[in-house]
Amino acid sequence: MALFESHRPGITKLMILVLLSVLFMAFDRAGSIWAVRINTALGSMTDGMTRLVQAPAQWGQNLSASFQDNLKKAHTIEQLRQENLLLKGQMQQFFDLQNEVNHLKKLLHGQDGVVPNVLLARLIAVNDSPELQSFTINRGINDGVKPGQPVIDGSGIVGQILRSSLSGAVVVEIDSRRHALSVSLGDTGFVGILNGTGKRNTLIMDRIPERYPVKVGDLLTSSGLDGVFPKGYPVARVSQVHDDKSQAFINIIATPVANLNQVTEVLVLTDPPDAPPPPNLATEAATTQSQPMINLINAGKPQDPLALPPLLPPGFKTLPDATTARPSANGKPAHAQ
Amino acid sequence: MRSEWLSIISTSFVALVFTLFPSNEWYQNYAPQWLLLTVLYWCIQEPHRVGLIYAWFLGLVLDVGTVGLLGANALLFTLSAALVLGLRQMLHVTGPIQQALFIAGLSIVYLLLSLWMQGGITDGMTVLSYLARAFSNLIAWPFMLFLFYLIRQRLS
Numbered sequence: 001m002a003l004f005e006s007h008r009p010g011i012t013k014l015m016i017l018v019l020l021s022v023l024f025m026a027f028d029r030a031g032s033i034w035a036v037r038i039n040t041a042l043g044s045m046t047d048g049m050t051r052l053v054q055a056p057a058q059w060g061q062n063l064s065a066s067f068q069d070n071l072k073k074a075h076t077i078e079q080l081r082q083e084n085l086l087l088k089g090q091m092q093q094f095f096d097l098q099n100e101v102n103h104l105k106k107l108l109h110g111q112d113g114v115v116p117n118v119l120l121a122r123l124i125a126v127n128d129s130p131e132l133q134s135f136t137i138n139r140g141i142n143d144g145v146k147p148g149q150p151v152i153d154g155s156g157i158v159g160q161i162l163r164s165s166l167s168g169a170v171v172v173e174i175d176s177r178r179h180a181l182s183v184s185l186g187d188t189g190f191v192g193i194l195n196g197t198g199k200r201n202t203l204i205m206d207r208i209p210e211r212y213p214v215k216v217g218d219l220l221t222s223s224g225l226d227g228v229f230p231k232g233y234p235v236a237r238v239s240q241v242h243d244d245k246s247q248a249f250i251n252i253i254a255t256p257v258a259n260l261n262q263v264t265e266v267l268v269l270t271d272p273p274d275a276p277p278p279p280n281l282a283t284e285a286a287t288t289q290s291q292p293m294i295n296l297i298n299a300g301k302p303q304d305p306l307a308l309p310p311l312l313p314p315g316f317k318t319l320p321d322a323t324t325a326r327p328s329a330n331g332k333p334a335h336a337q
Numbered sequence: 338m339r340s341e342w343l344s345i346i347s348t349s350f351v352a353l354v355f356t357l358f359p360s361n362e363w364y365q366n367y368a369p370q371w372l373l374l375t376v377l378y379w380c381i382q383e384p385h386r387v388g389l390i391y392a393w394f395l396g397l398v399l400d401v402g403t404v405g406l407l408g409a410n411a412l413l414f415t416l417s418a419a420l421v422l423g424l425r426q427m428l429h430v431t432g433p434i435q436q437a438l439f440i441a442g443l444s445i446v447y448l449l450l451s452l453w454m455q456g457g458i459t460d461g462m463t464v465l466s467y468l469a470r471a472f473s474n475l476i477a478w479p480f481m482l483f484l485f486y487l488i489r490q491r492l493s
Contacts, residue, residue: 017393
């Protein structure tokens with residue numbers, strides 16, 4: 001009888017499974033390729049499930065869109081067309097400027113920036129936890145999304161790809177506790193680490209030397225030093241400045257520029273464009289010693305990106321290939337140049 | 338035989354969907370741990386089918402699905418399943434309320450260990466409100482017993 005059978009688990013089996021779990025945890029913390037593979041394989045399943053759950057909501061949206069007033073639709077299309085024309089006009093100017101900047105950069109350093117490849121992605125699920133604020137998007141490995149790629153919206157940086165699977169990808173937001181990125185502070189030239197706090201729309205940056213004039217409302221832009229986020233994208237605005245007189249340091253609290261509360265569509269930068277190769281030890285030493293000659297010599301050399309591990313935010317496991325150039329046109333209609 | 342596996346896998350799937358269901362913050366913080374409850378239920382009812390390996394695998398799926406530390410939930414699922422399987426003869430004959438109390442106590446230990454493995458707690462959330470999930474487990478367990486009883490009746 002089933003009632004009197006003992007199903008006490010074997011100690012060997014238990015030990016093997018416990019050891020396996022502990023091993024996985026260690027691999028995951030160490031950022032091993034095996035942890036990434038398991039994540040991708042099982043993630044394909046779970047992302048597919050969230051997509052399945054989200055599908056009815058999507059149908060509802062489509063249905064309500066099809067019932068919308070025709071006149072309203074025509075009006076919206078007209079509005080969008082005008083906006084498109086305006087943006088295109090501005091872009092022409094932009095390309096011209098870009099050429100000029102590239103030309104000047106070539107004269108200076110011998111490297112130029114490329115306009116990024118962006119991929120439009122729709123949010124399909126939000127999965128927040130106290131550790132990690134993240135959401136799932138509907139683009140995955142097949143669209144060229146890889147862990148470490150930056151994610152932006154219309155106004156600024158949203159986060160970066162944490163995991164990419166066959167059926168979607170998980171984006172970690174910049175305000176989660178495990179996220180940090182390198183930013184430059186307004187026009188002061190100070191470069192520091194901007195940390196997430198786990199609280200909505202709150203970022204902190206500690207220990208800025210007092211000599212830098214920081215005001216509420218200053219814009220923080222990505223510095224490009226972390227090798228993940230390209231240089232010059234707006235990240236956050238200073239909302240509070242804590243000036244501790246006894247410490248000779250300033251701590252600031254900043255609010256992200258991107259609207260993290262109402263993310264519906266985001267852009268993934270599938271080719272992080274002008275994130276420079278991580279600084280070479282030699283170049284850095286040269287600049288601190290202010291020896292312009294060594295600096296010049298090093299600038300002429302092709303830099304080896306593997307010479308120094310790039311500064312990565314602490315929560316991140318994989319080193320993104322920011323420096324390897326991929327062919328820009330891979331035939332995907334969603335890629336805009 | 339076939340129908341039992343069907344009910345085990347389908348209920349686990351539905352529990353996982355409920356866990357990963359994109360919803361508001363309140364639900365995500367206080368909802369019962371559907372997947373854990375489902376696994377423990379099947380450990381008590383069908384111990385020769387659902388055992389440690391099944392629990393371990395579902396824990397791993399939960400880790401991946403919730404983007405947590407890989408292996409953390411897998412470890413805790415395995416240990417919980419081992420405890421429940423060890424005490425199964427006692428649990429199988431007790432009433433639903435006593436079972437629910439035992440499960441709630443187990444889930445308190447589970448949550449504390451999970452918190453410890455995640456490494457700390459955020460300011461906005463106290464330990465007590467974090468442990469509120471154990472209370473929702475307590476409430477959810479009798480209803481789940483009833484629901485699963487109906488499912489098994491229908492399928493067998």
